[in-house]
Amino acid sequence: MLPYLRPRPPRSRTRRIKAALLASAVSVCLIAASAPSPATPLGVGDRLFPHLGNPGYDVESYDLAFSYPGTNDKPLAAVTTIKAITSAPLDRINLDYAHGTVASVEVNGARAAFTSAGEDLVVTPAEPVPAGSWLRIVVHHTSDPVTAANQDGGWVRTKDGLAMANQADAAHLVFPCNDHPSDKAMFTIHVTAPNGYTAVANGLPEGAERTRRSTTWTYRTRHPMATELAQVSIGRSAVLHRAGPHGLPVRDVVPSKDRQTLEPWLKKTPDQIAWMEGKVGPYPFETYGLLMAEAQTGFELETQTLSLFERKLFTESTYPKWYIESIMVHELSHQWFGDSVSPRTWSDLWLNEGHATWYEALYAEEKAHKPMEARMKAAYKASDSWRAAGGPPAAPRTPKPGQKISIFRPNVYDGAALALYALRQEIGRPAFERLERTWVSVHRDGDASTADFVHLASAVAARDLSGFFKAWLYDEKTPPMPGHPDWKSEAPQARKGA
Template sequence: MLLTPRTGTTGIGIPRTGSGDPAPRSRTRNSRRLKAALLASAVSVCLVAASAPPAPLGVGDRLFPTLGNPGYDVASYDLAFTYPGSNTKPLQAVTTIDAWTTETLDRINLDFAHGTVDTVEVDGRPATFASAGEDLVVTPERPISEGSWTRITVRHTSDPVSAKGQDGGWVRTKDGLAMANQADAAHLVFPCNDHPSDKAMFTIRVTAPNAYTAVANGLPAGVDKVGRNTTWTYRTQHPMATELAQVSIGRSAVLHRTGPHDLPMRDVVPAKDAKQLEPWLKKTPDQIAWMESKVGRYPFETYGLLMADASTGFELETQTISLFERDLFTEPAYPKWYVESIMVHELSHQWFGDSVSPRTWSDLWLNEGHATWYEELYAEEKAHRPMETRMKAAYAASDRWRAAGGPPALPKAPAPGQKISIFRPNVYDGAALALYALRQEIGRPAFERLERTWVSVHRDGTDTTADFEELASAISGRDLSDFFQGWLYGEKTPPMPGHPDWKSQAPVK
């Protein structure tokens, strides 16, 4: 996610902050590691007594303690939405979840908070259900034993009209809908295990009146027109976190082009704006080639931009189809170099955040720090905007950012009612500053080898700050524990290697 600038675009570049089949081997490995890392701090017992009242659970995330659910590992989602032709009316929906149970379960908790549930089935049999907080608690006819393959089918509505106190989920555009689920809003759209540690394959079907076009993550898998409606089907070829799901429904033009290595690409734009936006869209293949020169092959089956005619306040790295505000490309106040660097920011997330996803939300800096890093590097190489200048300015502000938002790898919890407030400067330029310090510390060749190895070894996985620290130490050939302790967890910004004259301004008390 990148917050959209509202005033100016110079300086350090941060005005935007303003305030199924069984799981692949890598996911099985991650499931075991997840249990060790998270479930120890989560609910200690996943077997819920049938007589106990339904209760919300969570996987123990420090920033979102009730997000996600223990006891199962989702392998795939099948989402079916029927759009009524109005973005103010609920969509009819069916969500089918295939999962492995990792504990014996009398009840199954799903994250779901903004829709009406009609029926629930578990393995084809009716199940009872109740709401508890932001959980949908499902009770099957009989307990599901550990290690079972189970299917949960929920028939429900999906409401695009925001409920009080809820941010994200469906975004209403001028001609339809799009999704913005980061960080914790996918469960406002469909029942799920809404935590990035549990990635899964997705099939997404959208039925809409014939005048509309629907596009979703992954590759098209069929278009069926029946009478006045058309059903569009898409499937991912790689596992995806729920926060990265995307569905666009609108009077859209889908523009096709080819990227590096014959990568199929599609951009989705308001049909009326296709000609105006094409000069921006055609830049993407070269941007992909630039990123590949830095970190290796693009990790997914397709890519493109979704330019939504809506005011969201941010851009978002939804997997294989990044979400942008249309006005970012039509507002003349934004310099060309700046807009292009923002395009690269979201593109780089396809490697950092989408392919290699955070195990917990405290690992967010791995997403945003790297995306900011490549945004800055692109601006340096393509627009002659020196990274060192921006890093020096970021260093000056770093102590203030740490005081306000916490160190990069230990961010403070979101403000009440402002869940996306975890997206603070400390995880953007503050985290990129830590990467700059790391390059200074271990040298450019080792740093560049680390970047390539990280996205290659951990592709399609979920990983932690500790994993990154371990790999950096291995590649550099020395223990970097003290370095990372200061740069990622310290209250004060350590001295910058190679720049002892840089100073950080003290926080205002």
Template sequence: MPLTPRTVAPRARITPSRRRKAAALLACAVSVCLLAASAPAAPLGVGDRLFPYLGNPGYDVASYDLAFTYPGTNSKPLQAVTTIDAWTTTSLDHVNLDFAHGKVDSVEVDGEPAAFTSAGEDLVVTPEGSLPEGSWMRITVRHTSDPVSAADRDGGWIRTADGLAMANQADVAHLVFPCNDHPSDKAMFTIRVTAPKGYTAVANGLPTGVDRAGRATTWTYRTQHPMATELAQVSIGRSTVLRRSGPHGLPVRDVVPTKDRALLEPWLKKTPDQIVWMEGKVGPYPFETYGLLMADADTGFELETQTLSLFERDLFTEPGFPKWYVESIMVHELAHQWFGNSVSPRTWSDLWLNEGHATWYEALYAEEKADRPVEARMKAAYSASDRWRAAGGPPAAPKAPDPGQKISIFRPNVYDGAALVLYALRQEIGRPAFERLERAWVNRHQDGVASTADFVELAEEVSGRELGGFFEGWLYGAKTPPMPGHPDWKSAAPRSAAVK
């Protein structure tokens, strides 16, 4: 997925764990100026089982234009303008946007001033007239975009040693900019960042312009493929951008603290070969560029932001992490560019498709490059699987996030627990059919969204077999089914059951 847990003890077997504090920032109220309210405002959502108020019905976003002005310190709000172009899918008297943790100065709809107010974590916009179904609308919001404090680093703007970076997964992009904050509504992005002299700004996609005016510089980037809001990335810092070529001339650019350029280069130069390895497994890289953003920050996770994955600098500089482990985590985030980014989840309950696949290719890379057998890792996962299911739910029906910790859906059941499902599927239908399925999945749903039901349907199509019973147990069962080909594998009972 997005937020990849790191092991606390790097020499131990890789199992998902977290080092992050509670998401206190998500309890912050929306700070907006009330211009008018002609009718009661209420927060809406697209009905996601895990995040009921995330996203908004009634429109489909085509593009975002984000403009941020960095004040030269990461402790003060950025001035921002967000422009959203969208089609209405029903007649709308009000338009709900997800937005929190910022102050709204004004809103326009199609160039005309619009009233606005807040409701929960929604910004509710009331245009002068209703918007008919099938109409094109442009919403422009002038607002602040506030970095989180050091204690509240669960997401949104992350403070680095020399600036800022973004970490918007899963329910956090709306802490940075107004949006339809659900992965089912992907859109094109243009991102403009203005910063004082001495800073460098990098964002998703390819650069389209650098404009200098006095002591400030504005960088502009555009995506060439649609992107979910939770995958947006902006880096602002005293950074150096390193460029190299990947397979087929793919532009590879890395963003590193200037002082660490030589220190990090031995790791960064591995990326082109890792892309070649992934292409050999699932097909062509799906985007216009790729690279690593090395943040001098303590986040506790790595994040697969589209075309520019976020990594903690210390992952590469801490001598306790084995080389094979670091490389496999690099591949985990790279694999997400296919699984989770190009093919995004239709709902957050489909998260296992992101994290299970990224964990699967992380493990496969470690097997092929470092002699760390997949079977041994999967046997260990099988042993823990019943405990994971009891704690977090089955892979395709994860339990709701813990109160006040919206990112707690990222539990072991959707990492190694979901990779275990893929291993079982390979055992069930055979390696050739499984490998055809993987290629067909990312090809058929490229640049789109897909669900667990879509994966099951394609698996049956590719294998020529009815797999409903197989998937029912592996994806939704409270207990882990027997492993095909390994009837001797056992899963330890959850602690609560073991004492009965």
């Protein structure tokens, strides 16, 4: 994600990685399974979002079916099918889901009872499900695009339809799921809409079935995806195709009336992909492209294989061309950092945004002669204030009620990029570039933590960097910048009410 106006491991290894995070929450689930108790919201213990995600199972795939009524102010009829493997015996199954109506639930082919608890849908199957079993859950529900008073994300109503913006924890406002990036899964997405509309989703098209009144489009991902990265565009859109590096399919989704106006921007994408591949290695997915929506979101978003942008950034912006191009690269670089390699917890967000900001700045340096050092010096000057307001890069402050995206503060953008600059200063450019390539290769299609990055950086540098990272990622004050002892950070102003 980039605020507008700115600021593989194998699946088996992924399950082992998740085990530590889920251990305490699974014990709660086991207790619940041993005796009847009131339905309660559960979570996987994320520090920033305690009730996000659910223990006891690992999702393998989602099949989502949406039926668009032809207007974006009414609920969509929807069916969500989840296939998972249980990691504990379950007589109740918690799914993250809110802001919709559930008509029925089936578990392994049998009707199941259900109720709500907080923002969880709590399902009681007809028979308890033992550990190590396949689990198939089918939920018939609505998906409401009309924003609730306390809703922060989910469906975005565009001028001619809908798009999605599910970061950080809003996918469950659209469909039932295990809404945490540590549980990635494959997605198949079906969208039925009246003829005259076009639907596009993550992944590659699997075909379209047209009737006299409507068309159903189907898309399927070829790589696992976090729920927060799901994307569905419904609108009177044009889908433009071009070839990227190595024949990569590049498709862009734009308002039909704007295809010629936006083409000068869209044609830049293949070269930007090639530039990123030169820095960190092969593009990690089956396709890429830009979704340019006529909507006011306040940000751009790295939804997997189809990044979401506000149309007006390209048609009404007063920003210089080099800056807009660097924003395009910011979201593109997320396909490696944040999408292919997802954060283990939301406290690891700096790994996403710090790297995306880093490559945004590096692109501006190489293509527009905007010195990285000047940007980093300015960031250093503000760093102590950012830490005071938002926490250190790897320990961001918890979001305020009703402001879930408030974790996306400067400390996890330029503040985190500043830590990467310090790392390059500390270990040298060759080792830093080797680390970046190794990171996205080793953790491709998985999730990873700050501790994983510290461990790998230490291995690449052939020395223990834990003390270096502790200071740069967790301390309240910004440590001295290697190679720049003269850089100073201004003392933060006292916060109101402090």
